[in-house]
Amino acid sequence: GENVEQHPSTLSVQEGDSAVIKCTYSDSASNYFPWYKQELGKRPQLIIDIRSNVGEKKDQRIAVTLNKTAKHFSLHITETQPEDSAVYFCAAISSGGYQKVTFGIGTKLQVIP
Amino acid sequence: ETGVTQSPTHLIKTRGQQVTLRCSSQSGHNTVSWYQQALGQGPQFIFQYYREEENGRGNFPPRFSGLQFPNYSSELNVNALELDDSALYLCASSLARQGGIGTEAFFGQGTRLTVV
Numbered sequence: 001g002e003n004v005e006q007h008p009s010t011l012s013v014q015e016g017d018s019a020v021i022k023c024t025y026s027d028s029a030s031n032y033f034p035w036y037k038q039e040l041g042k043r044p045q046l047i048i049d050i051r052s053n054v055g056e057k058k059d060q061r062i063a064v065t066l067n068k069t070a071k072h073f074s075l076h077i078t079e080t081q082p083e084d085s086a087v088y089f090c091a092a093i094s095s096g097g098y099q100k101v102t103f104g105i106g107t108k109l110q111v112i113p
Numbered sequence: 114e115t116g117v118t119q120s121p122t123h124l125i126k127t128r129g130q131q132v133t134l135r136c137s138s139q140s141g142h143n144t145v146s147w148y149q150q151a152l153g154q155g156p157q158f159i160f161q162y163y164r165e166e167e168n169g170r171g172n173f174p175p176r177f178s179g180l181q182f183p184n185y186s187s188e189l190n191v192n193a194l195e196l197d198d199s200a201l202y203l204c205a206s207s208l209a210r211q212g213g214i215g216t217e218a219f220f221g222q223g224t225r226l227t228v229v
Contacts, residue, residue, distance in 0.1 A: 042222070043220040046217055105154065106154070
């Protein structure tokens with residue numbers, strides 16, 4: 001089955017700096033890669049996603065890159081702000097007989113004011 | 114806010130009891146997936162329902178079961194509750210097309226289950 005590895009597990013950055021979270025996946029059938037932000041006690045919220053036919057996608061301060069050959073994808077947050085502090089999960093999704101979602105273990109991001 | 118709602122939001126049960134959690138999917142979505150999220154962990158896939166049938170299952174025992182109704186809402190049932198079942202249970206709805214590319218999954222707010 002699919003295996004998604006995510007690192008680092010914790011990340012502290014100074015406000016205004018950039019943060020990068022990396023994930024690798026194992027199933028070449030995975031074709032959709034969403035990123036979720038989960039604040040303490042709240043549901044995961046989709047913040048950005050990328051499909052297998054695209055190499056990079058950007059939405060304001062957030063960008064995601066995908067390298068299908070190497071089977072890895074990354075989340076980049078620029079100009080970090082304290083409200084970016086949360087746990088971020090990557091996921092890999094394949095659609096075959098059903099939509100199978102595998103999450104990474106999460107990265108706890110702390111932005112220090 | 115997503116259109117995915119879960120009930121109840123919090124629940125306390127005794128070991129050995131049974132529990133039913135509910136999820137209403139976002140309008141237009143036909144698939145509901147259930148996840149167990151232990152404290153400090155990522156969501157773990159329990160199973161998925163597509164068109165009222167279980168359409169995929171993670172590494173959970175048979176005492177975890179579910180249903181999907183014609184309106185695509187869903188229930189998660191857990192029998193013979195164990196202390197380790199204490200977790201946040203999340204459902205996510207999506208629009209799945211067989212053989213097609215994956216689509217966004219939107220999460221409900223979760224049900225916090227505590228087993229004592």
